[in-house]
Amino acid sequence: MMLAVWRGQEREASELIEAISGEAIARGVVRLVSLAAYASSVLYNGLGQHAAACDAARRALEANRWVRVPYRA
Secondary structure, eight states: OHHHHHHTOHHHHHHHHHHHHHHHHHHTOHHHHHHHHHHHHHHHHHTTOHHHHHHHHHHHHHHHTTOOOOOOO
């Protein structure tokens, strides 16, 4: 997914993002939902679609809002 995003392969990346996001939502894997939204943000930013990139970045942050990560020093 990320490789297609970084390469700017819009169609392939979008298909992968949608498939991964749908599966992650179905399984309740919040971090993967967030990663898919982040990937959308990177893709849209690279394509010059900045409003869509901003919306996707917000979705990525919202998905992670309830995830607790233990702090390790």
